Structures are given as structure tokens and as C-alpha cells.
Amino acid sequence: MLFEKALNKECQIYHEKLAHPLKTIFFGGGTPSLTPPENMHKILAPLKLSEKTTPSTEWTIEANPSSINLEKLKGYKALGVNRISMGIQSLNQKHLKLLGRVHDRKQALNALTSIFKAGFKNVSVDLLCGVPTQTLQDLEHHLTELLTFPITHLSCYLLTLFKSNVLYPQLPNEETQLKHFLFVDQWLSAHGFEHYEISNYAKPGYRAKHNLNYWKGGSYLGLGPSAHSYCKDQEKRSKNTSLLNTYIKTLLENKKLPIEWEEILTPEQKELERWMLTLRLSDGFPTSWIKNQKQKEWLKKYQKEHIIEDAHVPCSKHFRLTPDTTMVVSYDFESVS
Numbered sequence: 001m002l003f004e005k006a007l008n009k010e011c012q013i014y015h016e017k018l019a020h021p022l023k024t025i026f027f028g029g030g031t032p033s034l035t036p037p038e039n040m041h042k043i044l045a046p047l048k049l050s051e052k053t054t055p056s057t058e059w060t061i062e063a064n065p066s067s068i069n070l071e072k073l074k075g076y077k078a079l080g081v082n083r084i085s086m087g088i089q090s091l092n093q094k095h096l097k098l099l100g101r102v103h104d105r106k107q108a109l110n111a112l113t114s115i116f117k118a119g120f121k122n123v124s125v126d127l128l129c130g131v132p133t134q135t136l137q138d139l140e141h142h143l144t145e146l147l148t149f150p151i152t153h154l155s156c157y158l159l160t161l162f163k164s165n166v167l168y169p170q171l172p173n174e175e176t177q178l179k180h181f182l183f184v185d186q187w188l189s190a191h192g193f194e195h196y197e198i199s200n201y202a203k204p205g206y207r208a209k210h211n212l213n214y215w216k217g218g219s220y221l222g223l224g225p226s227a228h229s230y231c232k233d234q235e236k237r238s239k240n241t242s243l244l245n246t247y248i249k250t251l252l253e254n255k256k257l258p259i260e261w262e263e264i265l266t267p268e269q270k271e272l273e274r275w276m277l278t279l280r281l282s283d284g285f286p287t288s289w290i291k292n293q294k295q296k297e298w299l300k301k302y303q304k305e306h307i308i309e310d311a312h313v314p315c316s317k318h319f320r321l322t323p324d325t326t327m328v329v330s331y332d333f334e335s336v337s
Contacts, residue, residue, distance in 0.1 A: 003244065004043050006251040006258075010223050012046040012153035013257060014334070019171050022052045028085075029224065033063035037075025044079075053080060058122075058209040060085055063109035065103040083122040084115050085153075091142045095131050098167070099159075102245055108294035122206060124153035129180035131159050132170035152206035154183045157199050157283045178324060185323050195323070198283045215277045225258075235270065239263035260285040283321030284311035 027040075035043075053059065060083040061076055073084075088108045097103060103111075115123055125146060129139060146154070155170050160169045160176055172180070185195050188304060192200040197215065200208065217230040226242040241247050241260040250258040265273075278285045290299055299319065302308040308327045311318035 002248050002252065004039060004247060006248040007224055008043050009043060010257070011249045014221065014223065015046045015048060018047060018052055019219075020052050021054045022049070022057050025049065025053070025057065025080075026214060028059040031064045031067055032061055033067045033072065033076075034181075037072060037079055039077075041079055048181055058083055060124075060208075060210060061113070062087070063126060065107040066109055068114065070118055071112045073114055073120070077120065082120070083124070084120050085124040085126070086111060086115070087126040088112075088127060088146070089128045089137075089143055090131065090134075092134075092138055095134060095138070097126075099128070105272065108215075109145075112146075112151075113272065116149060117166075121150075121152070123149070123151050124155060124208065126154045127154060127184075128159050129156055130172055130177040132167060132179070134172070136179065139180060139183055143184070143191075147191060151192065153200070153202045153208060154188065154193065155179075156188075176259065182324060184325040199281050201255055207266055212281075215280055217274060217277060235265045236262060237265060247264045272302050273284070279321055282311060282320055283313055284318040287319075 009224075010113055020167045021149055032040075057080075061079045061081050063086045065088065070088075074171065086108075088100055089099060091105050091108060093105045112123075112125075116291060127139075127146070128143060158181060159171065161171065175297055181185060184201075188201045189195055193209070195201050197208050197211070200211070202208070217232060218230075220228075220230055222229045225240055225247045227240045228237065229239075230237045241250065241258045241262050246257070248254050275285070299308060303319075306322055308319050309322045311320035
């Protein structure tokens with residue numbers, strides 16, 4: 001397959017530039033679990049990942065319930081994968097059909113059973129709230145059933161649609177969406193999960209290391225069509241072409257990297273993104289970030305309006321968004337930076 005050959009070629013180009021050891025590896029975008037483990041092994045061979053990983057390396061693969069089975073899962077585990085992130089979205093058959101998901105409720109539960117049978121200990125699932133006709137009772141049933149499995153991480157996203165989508169007029173109003181969001185927050189918090197990022201909950205010690213690196217402005221290398229990369233030292237961001245044919249041709253025929261564009265971040269961009277990303281996290285930002293009168297007034301205003309609250313971070317004074325304002329982060333961050 002030409003795509004696999006092209007990705008293998010990109011791996012060859014980058015293998016000497018990889019950090020050693022690697023802190024995280026993440027197979028995402030599309031449905032990587034459609035790829036057989038043996039094919040994945042051949043594609044990634046030039047990276048020599050076995051030499052660049054340690055027991056603490058977090059190695060995640062995204063999966064769809066309809067595309068995994070016990071044999072495949074054992075193959076991924078043998079490759080080095082130690083974390084599964086599965087998009088369940090709902091355990092309500094009516095809602096799954098409404099959302100156009102290719103899996104059903106039975107497949108989702110069977111897939112979870114297979115994941116733990118294969119020996120995975122670090123497992124994340126995705127859930128949607130704010131779905132048309134969804135009730136708080138539905139959400140409670142989903143959460144209760146999911147927690148019969150020893151999952152360590154859950155991502156709950158608010159369903160957002162373009163106005164042109166046929167389901168858009170059926171979306172719950174903002175008040176109902178907020179009730180859904182806060183219910184999930186309170187329910188999972190009561191069952192031992194940390195609400196550490198707007199849409200993410202984890203058992204202690206199981207926060208997603210890979211995503212935290214994004215949110216904390218760390219460096220990352222992306223391989224494949226549409227993949228983004230960022231070098232913190234050079235303050236440079238780049239993106240691969242999204243066009244599959246161009247990606248293949250550039251690597252296999254032109255013998256070049258398939259970079260579509262790259263940019264050096266300006267000081268203004270860095271400061272804006274620092275605030276935007278940090279305000280996603282429950283740890284929030286330290287008092288030391290408030291340096292001028294404008295920022296002091298901003299903080300005082302949003303504290304008074306119960307948008308900003310104290311973050312309970314050991315040995316340091318931090319502030320964060322309140323739970324009922326994390327549903328939609330739509331503030332003017334330029335007024336902060």
C-alpha cells in the first residue's frame with residue numbers, strides 16, 4: 001500500500017531526530033485501529049521505538065469498537081502500546097444511530113471486555129453529552145455501566161454541530177447542555193475521578209501525558225497527512241499536507257518532507273496561546289502571571305463574576321475557571337495577555 005510506504009519513508013527521515021527516551025507516542029486521527037499490528041510494526045520499524053521507549057512511556061492508540069478484537073489488541077500490546085482510547089460516545093442504541101456511529105451498544109461493551117482481557121490497565125473512553133433527546137438519566141446510566149469496567153480516564157465532549165447539520169435544530173438549549181456538563185463533572189468527581197481539563201477526567205495518576213504536553217506548550221512531532229508539529233526551542237509550528245496523493249508523491253517521488261506550511265510564533269501568539277491552553281486545565285495559572293494593572297483588574301472582575309476561582313495547587317497560589325464556565329471557553333484572551 002502506497003500510504004504505508006510513504007509513512008515508512010517519513011519515519012526513516014525523522015528517526016534520528018526523535019527524543020530519547022520518548023515520553024509519549026500517540027496513534028490518532030481517523031481510525032488507526034483499522035491497521036493490523038503487523039502492518040504497523042513494518043511502518044514504524046525505522047523509528048526503532050523499542051530502543052527509544054521506557055516503562056514510563058505512554059503509548060496510546062485510538063480505537064473504534066467496531067475495528068478491534070482480542071487478537072488485534074494482543075498484537076498492539078506486543079508492539080508496545082500500553083494505553084487504549086476508545087470512542088464509545090453513547091451506550092444508548094437510539095443515540096448511536098442518531099449520531100451515525102458505525103458501532104452499536106453490544107460492540108462497545110464487547111470491545112471494553114476485550115481490552116481488559118488483553119491486559120491493558122490504562123484505558124480511556126469518549127462520551128458525548130448534550131445529544132438531542134438525551135437525559136440526565138441516560139448519562140447516569142452510561143457512566144454507571146462504563147464504571148463497571150476499571151477505566152482510568154474518560155473524555156466527555158459537548159456535541160457541537162454546524163448550523164447546516166440536520167441535527168442542529170434538535171440540540172438541547174444552553175441551559176440543558178450546562179446541566180449535562182455539570183452532572184458529568186459532579187458524578188465523576190464523586191466516583192474518584194479528577195476533572196483536570198475542560199473535557200477530561202482521570203483517576204489519580206492517569207492524566208493523559210500526551211495531551212498535557214500539548215496544553216503545556218511542549219514540543220511534539222507529527223507524522224502522516226495533516227499532522228502538526230511544534231518545536232518549543234525554535235518556537236516553530238508546521239503542518240503536513242492534508243492531501244493523501246500529495247503526501248505520497250512528495251515522499252516517494254520527490255524524496256522530500258510533505259510540509260505544507262510552517263511558521264515562527266510571534267511573542268503575541270505565544271502569550272495568547274499560553275493563556276488559552278492553561279485556562280483549559282484545573283491547575284490553572286500562578287499568581288506570578290498577573291503582572292500589570294490591566295491583568296489585576298481582569299482577575300478581580302472575573303472572580304467577582306464567579307468565572308475565575310482559586311485552584312487548589314500545593315505550595316503555590318493558582319487560579320482557574322470555575323466548573324460552570326469551562327463548558328464554553330469563549331473569553332477575550334487578548335484582554336489577559
